[in-house]
Amino acid sequence: xxxxxxVRDAEYRKTVLPSGIRVVTExxxxxRTVALGVWVETGSxxxxxxxxxxxxxxxxxxxxxxxxxxxxxxAEEADALGAQLxxxxxxxxxxxxVRVLSEHLPKVTDLxxxxxxxxxxxxxxxxxxxxxxxxxxxxxxDSPDDLVQDLFLETVxxxxxxxxxxxxxxxxxxxxxxxxxxxxxxxxxxxxxxxVAAAGDxxxxxxxxxxAELLGPLSxxxxxxxxxxxxxxxxxxxxxxxxxxxxxxxxxxxxxQGDPDRYVLSVLDHVAGGGMSxxxxxxxxxxxxxxxxxxxxxxxxxxxxxxxxxxGTSPERAREVLEVSLRELxxxxxxxxxxxxxxxxxxxxxxxxxxxxxxxxxxxxFLSRAELYFGRRISPDEVLQELEAVTSDRVQALAQRxxxxxxxxxxxxxxxxxxxxxAALEAVV
Numbered sequence: 001x002x003x004x005x006x007v008r009d010a011e012y013r014k015t016v017l018p019s020g021i022r023v024v025t026e027x028x029x030x031x032r033t034v035a036l037g038v039w040v041e042t043g044s045x046x047x048x049x050x051x052x053x054x055x056x057x058x059x060x061x062x063x064x065x066x067x068x069x070x071x072x073x074x075a076e077e078a079d080a081l082g083a084q085l086x087x088x089x090x091x092x093x094x095x096x097x098v099r100v101l102s103e104h105l106p107k108v109t110d111l112x113x114x115x116x117x118x119x120x121x122x123x124x125x126x127x128x129x130x131x132x133x134x135x136x137x138x139x140x141x142d143s144p145d146d147l148v149q150d151l152f153l154e155t156v157x158x159x160x161x162x163x164x165x166x167x168x169x170x171x172x173x174x175x176x177x178x179x180x181x182x183x184x185x186x187x188x189x190x191x192x193x194x195x196v197a198a199a200g201d202x203x204x205x206x207x208x209x210x211x212a213e214l215l216g217p218l219s220x221x222x223x224x225x226x227x228x229x230x231x232x233x234x235x236x237x238x239x240x241x242x243x244x245x246x247x248x249x250x251x252x253x254x255x256x257q258g259d260p261d262r263y264v265l266s267v268l269d270h271v272a273g274g275g276m277s278x279x280x281x282x283x284x285x286x287x288x289x290x291x292x293x294x295x296x297x298x299x300x301x302x303x304x305x306x307x308x309x310x311x312g313t314s315p316e317r318a319r320e321v322l323e324v325s326l327r328e329l330x331x332x333x334x335x336x337x338x339x340x341x342x343x344x345x346x347x348x349x350x351x352x353x354x355x356x357x358x359x360x361x362x363x364x365x366f367l368s369r370a371e372l373y374f375g376r377r378i379s380p381d382e383v384l385q386e387l388e389a390v391t392s393d394r395v396q397a398l399a400q401r402x403x404x405x406x407x408x409x410x411x412x413x414x415x416x417x418x419x420x421x422x423a424a425l426e427a428v429v
Contacts, residue, residue, distance in 0.1 A: 044161065332395070
């Protein structure tokens with residue numbers, strides 16, 4: 001386990017290489033480990049329609065062999081260094097990251113760079129990993145609470161790549177071939193789209209030197225992305241699944257990352273459904289016993305966002321869950337949040353932030369997302385100040401701004417509950 005991090009002692013440095021690669025580091029005293037991430041500004045929203053899932057599939061393939069290392073060698077080298085090597089893909093980014101003792105950082109950086117610049121995408125490995133991802137899709141489809149949240153985003157952004165699931169669809173994953181991956185990597189994995197971020201016991205100059213040397217083979221040219229805000233749909237979608245419950249996800253277009261009210265949204269989200277004392281948890285579960293699980297969530301992307309409620313309930317209770325939930329959201333529009341409740345939400349968010357930053361990995365992710373979306377360091381103290389500045393009037397104003405239309409609805413449940421679920425939505429709005 002990492003040692004606790006004293007956030008006010010961090011030393012931040014940033015370098016932009018001639019190739020366009022950005023390097024940001026935070027030196028943290030008192031730790032002997034480092035977390036390093038190589039971020040690529042590509043994800044599912046940048047895939048052509050017929051290639052849905054290729055960004056995530058590519059991430060898997062980066063571990064399956066390079067010109068210098070077999071897949072087994074990659075795994076053995078990471079284990080020999082005691083390194084925790086992993087990766088993930090989201091709608092706007094792909095990240096390859098590692099946690100390791102700081103003395104081994106040069107070796108593990110070489111390993112990561114080799115994966116990104118030298119992967120082979122061999123046919124046999126592709127076919128094997130295709131089956132792995134198809135099983136992953138089945139697992140995802142067997143998790144209705146996860147499925148319905150993606151289905152909600154697919155409903156809201158029905159006509160935009162932002163609405164497609166990161167994992168892709170069975171038919172697109174089955175259709176992808178080696179030349180598709182070669183073209184995708186050539187087009188997307190380019191120096192100006194790369195961020196190298198590290199936090200912990202780290203030497204900034206050493207990371208810069210290795211990034212320049214090892215990631216040099218990547219193209220230094222990257223055409224700018226198209227800048228079109230995705231159109232929004234407030235329809236309803238029902239996916240039939242052999243489940244006991246109806247899983248509901250309903251909500252509204254939200255805020256993009258750069259919106260000045262994003263911290264107000266964090267407080268609004270917490271008051272509405274962020275914990276056991278939240279309004280939805282208390283009203284829908286504790287007072288009425290209508291659900292086991294209910295809460296709110298937000299997603300914020302470069303130029304779009306969403307705010308939503310998730311709940312799982314019996315089909316015959318769907319209407320009441322919708323009624324009570326929407327009534328509670330309307331209260332946020334109509335009435336200011338009492339100061340005691342507001343203070344509780346602010347303090348909870350501040351504590352969550354500070355607790356989440358007590359490891360090198362979480363500091364690296366925090367540092368990275370600030371650079372990716374804002375091009376600068378955002379210190380924890382800055383976030384604390386922004387949260388402290390959130391007032392009841394600002395929360396109410398944001399609720400009036402966002403929670404004003406009929407909600408979009410996605411539901412996953414048994415076939416015989418579809419008509420009643422759709423009717424419930426129409427009845428309560």
